[in-house]
Amino acid sequence: MSDKHRRVLDALELREPDRVPVMDLMNEFSTCNAILEKKPNPLGKMLRDPRASKLMDRLFALPGSAQLTDREMERFTHLGAAAAVRMDYDAAWLSCFPVLRFRDSRTMTDIFGRLCDVSVDAAGNLANPIYREGLIKSPADWNAWPKRDILRLPEKVNRVFREVQQAYGDRLFIFAFANYGLFENAWQPMGFERFAVAARKEKDFLRRVIRFYADLHCMLVEAAADAGVPGFIHTDDLAYKSGPMLSPRLIDELFGEHYRRLTETARALGVKIVMHSCGNTTSLLEHFVSWGFDAVHPLEPTAGVDLAAAKREVGDRLCLIGNLDITHVLVDATREEVFEAVRQAISDAGKGGGFILAPDHSHPDISVQRLRWMVEAAREYGAYPLKNQDMRG
Amino acid sequence: MGEYMERVKSALANLEDDDLASLLREALEAGEEAADLLAAMSEAMVEVGERFEAGEYYLADLVLAGEVMKDGVAVLEPHLSAGDKGAKGxxxxxxxxxxxxxxxxxxxxxxxxxxxxxxxxxxxxxxxxxxxxxxxxxxxxxxxxxxxxxxxxxxxxxxxxxxxxxxxxxxxxxxxxxxxxxxxxxxxxxxxxxxxxxxxxxxxxxxxxx
Known part of the structure; x- marks a missing residue:
């Protein structure tokens, strides 16, 4: 076992490693390309060029164009791993996401029923698509929705992560990300207004959808484990700025048993499983423990999550990951500000182990220089036994 | 507040939305003023907001209340005068x-x-x-x-x-x-x-x- 694996595993199992591990979310072409000093893929610029985009419109209408998109997304998983190794991260969230389907140069769907706008960042990189609305509005829509590509996802995920694990797994603890979470896949393909009504009045329909995706997620964990990947990220934004989007009681009623099945599957396979939920998740922390997750990310400071309080509440049962702000600290803060944010996070959550430092999200404007400062600061403040701790930590 | 007003307010505030549109139609047929019914719904939304802030309701509940409110306004709309709407600015x-x-x-x-x-x-x-x-x-x-x-x-x-x-x-x-x-x-x-x-x-x- 490499030092990095041991370090990450110690943190996940709530022991003190030699130092606080550092990980990142390799979810943006722009960040990965900047780290590796690569130029953007020409696809982004072509999508924004009026003449080229007309050509792309015709190309995307051809049968088989989905394979090109899938190949690009598979390439992205390798790109993310290479960038994470270059940054000397201990761990990385790597996405294998062959689920996007261009409708034309401006819009895309995914295989789950989201309609999105194509997004290209300032440098010309393809960015994460921007959710517009759901295409599955009723049980009849769900029954009619083509599921072949969804059902083939575990095989693709297995193949891509096998390659990536073989190429980079000795230098990186890989957390596989391969699908939206159960809650997100329940609401986004129908839209939140429609979901809010269904959560009250059409629970049987919702339960069918959730069960389908829970089965799929268990297969994805199996696929990742079979590929040799040691970690899995279940990304499911259950909360927003001021708290959970549904009552925690209703979340538990609709999703709890499925989260438990997912974490039991991971545990049986020896895979560590992380719950990622943006927003203020403070009132959900005990649920994350009861559902069996090993860790939670990102504990967003700008959503009002108090990392020290989270550590006090669940730090003896749940590894905490994240907390570095991406609205200012990792975008345009000074070196001193980045160092102070890292010092504070480690002081708040590092005591006794069970903390992995990471950005609280990804977006194209994150500065690679500030990511480097984050790593540097983690080396300075993160060696155990910890120094520079606040008394409240 | 009359009986219909109480029932409208209660249905919306408690998110018992199944019959709100038919309740509003019934109230209009019984001679209730659309503006008064709208006021009752507005009061209910204030209560929904208070319950949200108290942690009793969540975002999905607010959205559901908003959807019910919109359906209700659609019933009342033809009966409202311009002065009944948007008085606050x-x-x-x-x-x-x-x-x-x-x-x-x-x-x-x-x-x-x-x-x-x-x-x-x-x-x-x-x-x-x-x-x-x-x-x-x-x-x-x-x-x-x-x-x-x-x-x-x-x-x-x-x-x-x-x-x-x-x-x-x-x-x-x-x-x-x-x-x-x-x-x-x-x-x-x-x-x-x-x-x-x-x-x-x-x-x-x-x-x-x-």
Missing amino acids: TVVICTVKGDIHDIGKNLVGTMLSSAGFQVVDLGVDVPADKVVEAVKANSARAVGLSVLLTTMVGSVGEVVDSLKEAGLRDGVKVAVGGACVTDEVVERYGADAMGRDAVEAVRIFSGWME
Whole structure:
């Protein structure tokens, strides 16, 4: 076992490693390309060029164009791993996401029923698509929705992560990300207004959808484990700025048993499983423990999550990951500000182990220089036994 | 408050929405005034907001209440006079240029309408000049900007600057909401306030219209 694996595993199992591990979310072409000093893929610029985009419109209408998109997304998983190794991260969230389907140069769907706008960042990189609305509005829509590509996802995920694990797994603890979470896949393909009504009045329909995706997620964990990947990220934004989007009681009623099945599957396979939920998740922390997750990310400071309080509440049962702000600290803060944010996070959550430092999200404007400062600061403040701790930590 | 008013208020506040539209029709046929029924629904939405702030209701409940409210208003609409609506003042709302997320913006619109504001909803991905045009055309006194994407937060500054250039800024307050909005964003781009959710947004705009 490499030092990095041991370090990450110690943190996940709530022991003190030699130092606080550092990980990142390799979810943006722009960040990965900047780290590796690569130029953007020409696809982004072509999508924004009026003449080229007309050509792309015709190309995307051809049968088989989905394979090109899938190949690009598979390439992205390798790109993310290479960038994470270059940054000397201990761990990385790597996405294998062959689920996007261009409708034309401006819009895309995914295989789950989201309609999105194509997004290209300032440098010309393809960015994460921007959710517009759901295409599955009723049980009849769900029954009619083509599921072949969804059902083939575990095989693709297995193949891509096998390659990536073989190429980079000795230098990186890989957390596989391969699908939206159960809650997100329940609401986004129908839209939140429609979901809010269904959560009250059409629970049987919702339960069918959730069960389908829970089965799929268990297969994805199996696929990742079979590929040799040691970690899995279940990304499911259950909360927003001021708290959970549904009552925690209703979340538990609709999703709890499925989260438990997912974490039991991971545990049986020896895979560590992380719950990622943006927003203020403070009132959900005990649920994350009861559902069996090993860790939670990102504990967003700008959503009002108090990392020290989270550590006090669940730090003896749940590894905490994240907390570095991406609205200012990792975008345009000074070196001193980045160092102070890292010092504070480690002081708040590092005591006794069970903390992995990471950005609280990804977006194209994150500065690679500030990511480097984050790593540097983690080396300075993160060696155990910890120094520079606040008394409240 | 009459029997129908109590039943309407209770149905909406308790999210017992199955029969609200038929209840409203029944009340209209029984001779109740549409404006009074609308007032009862507005009171119910205030109660929904209070329950949200107390932690009894969650975002999905607010959205559900908003959907029920919209269905109810659709029943009442043909029976309402212009004076029954939007008495508190006019607010222009939109999701800023480059961003198309609209759950929060829609909810703010519904809650503001319920609270008696005239709401001009410009939709999503709205450039600054369109906001200025709408403020002028509707003599709006306030603007609500929604932005979820961190990369698009600069669009808030574009709206504030455009209002200044048009000579409107002194008479128009600007509130911002959305996942990436912080106090620092408000200060950096020269907005006036940040709302963490739709209920807080109503409080902010109500304060400005007093």
